[in-house]
Amino acid sequence: MEKRVYNFSPGPAMLPLEVLEAAQHDLLALPSVGMSILEISHRSKSFDQIIGETETNLRQLLQIPNNYRVLFLQGGATLQFSMVPINFLRGTNRPADYITTGTWGIKAAKEAQREGEVCLVWDGKSDNYSRVPQPNELKLNPEAAYVHFTSNETIEGVEFRTSPDSGNVPLVCDMSSDFLARPVRVERYGLIYAGAQKNAGPAGVTIVIIRDDLLERVPDNLHTMLDYRLQAKNKSLYNTPPVFAIYTVMLVTRWLIKKIGDLQNMAARNQQKSKLLYDAIDQSNGFYRGHAQPDSRSLMNVTWRLPTAELEQKFIKEAQARDLYELKGHRSVGGIRASIYNAMPTSGVQVLRDFMLEFQTNNADQKS
Numbered sequence: 001m002e003k004r005v006y007n008f009s010p011g012p013a014m015l016p017l018e019v020l021e022a023a024q025h026d027l028l029a030l031p032s033v034g035m036s037i038l039e040i041s042h043r044s045k046s047f048d049q050i051i052g053e054t055e056t057n058l059r060q061l062l063q064i065p066n067n068y069r070v071l072f073l074q075g076g077a078t079l080q081f082s083m084v085p086i087n088f089l090r091g092t093n094r095p096a097d098y099i100t101t102g103t104w105g106i107k108a109a110k111e112a113q114r115e116g117e118v119c120l121v122w123d124g125k126s127d128n129y130s131r132v133p134q135p136n137e138l139k140l141n142p143e144a145a146y147v148h149f150t151s152n153e154t155i156e157g158v159e160f161r162t163s164p165d166s167g168n169v170p171l172v173c174d175m176s177s178d179f180l181a182r183p184v185r186v187e188r189y190g191l192i193y194a195g196a197q198k199n200a201g202p203a204g205v206t207i208v209i210i211r212d213d214l215l216e217r218v219p220d221n222l223h224t225m226l227d228y229r230l231q232a233k234n235k236s237l238y239n240t241p242p243v244f245a246i247y248t249v250m251l252v253t254r255w256l257i258k259k260i261g262d263l264q265n266m267a268a269r270n271q272q273k274s275k276l277l278y279d280a281i282d283q284s285n286g287f288y289r290g291h292a293q294p295d296s297r298s299l300m301n302v303t304w305r306l307p308t309a310e311l312e313q314k315f316i317k318e319a320q321a322r323d324l325y326e327l328k329g330h331r332s333v334g335g336i337r338a339s340i341y342n343a344m345p346t347s348g349v350q351v352l353r354d355f356m357l358e359f360q361t362n363n364a365d366q367k368s
């Protein structure tokens with residue numbers, strides 16, 4: 001095998017080695033099928049089993065109640081920015097509430113504005129998107145069509161600890177970058193969506209978990225591919241689904257169940273991993289400056305700055321010499337971003353933490 005480096009990419013992101021090995025094995029022939037996972041029909045019995053197990057595993061891990069459907073759609077989380085308002089805002093004469101804590105939430109709200117009235121009930125701009133709101137800062141409209149929020153803002157690295165309380169208004173969440181990272185009380189949500197390529201699999205499939213009663217609100221005569229009700233009725237098989245991506249999500253959920261156990265265990269690990277980096281930031285005497293405020297810190301995307309842009313460049317370059325890759329922050333925030341999703345082992349985070357301490361020692365005299 002070629003050497004593998006520690007990949008801190010925000011997405012597509014690192015997958016567990018066991019998953020890649022199983023995919024490699026099945027690439028030539030699925031056991032007792034004699035055909036590659038890339039070659040089988042989406043109408044075949046073997047794929048039926050694959051999509052069935054993927055759903056069963058997700059239901060087990062997230063304890064999804066029976067009155068929710070699990071859909072496997074295409075178009076990424078970005079298409080959900082449109083599908084949600086097309087299905088639930090269009091023609092309602094009600095506003096939709098959007099809580100925007102970073103770049104992805106802003107994009108979601110922009111798409112919704114094409115379909116109806118959008119209320120930006122809370123926006124993190126004045127704090128440079130460094131925190132999520134406190135519950136008492138949220139004034140939600142009890143008549144809203146739905147409330148939308150982003151549980152983890154991947155670019156800024158801010159994450160909700162608990163979901164907002166939307167009362168009887170359906171709560172809609174873009175969970176792309178912390179899906180399967182911790183337990184979720186699915187019964188509090190009307191709809192959850194997550195592009196797979198951050199934490200659940202490869203690019204190409206978006207998982208949607210939707211409560212049955214919301215399907216009844218979908219207006220008639222939508223385009224089939226944009227209609228949650230028809231997608232649910234056809235069990236995500238109206239057209240050819242992304243077979244390989246769904247199969248890989250099956251392998252990832254298997255890995256979670258067999259190797260990790262459950263999402264409590266996964267969350268404890270993620271807590272432990274992120275603490276290594278946040279401690280290094282907090283104990284650096286201001287050499288490293290975290291972007292997120294402490295009570296809003298993400299377990300998945302740790303973002304921080306160094307005293308100068310030159311030092312940030314040097315940090316990224318020297319990190320690569322230690323096999324620590326993809327640490328450059330998003331251009332809108334700058335600095336460093338370490339994405340430490342489920343598949344990043346603690347050992348990788350330890351190597352990064354050790355490098356941070358060493359880099360600080362060697363460069364502390366350049367503190368601004």
Ligand SMILES: *Cc1c(COP(=O)(O)O)cnc(C)c1O
Pocket residue numbers: 011075076077078079104150152153154174175176177195196198
């Ligand atoms: C990556 C990301 C998206 C965009 O996902 P695509 O699959 O590229 O459309 C949306 N929301 C969040 C929170 C993300 O991290």
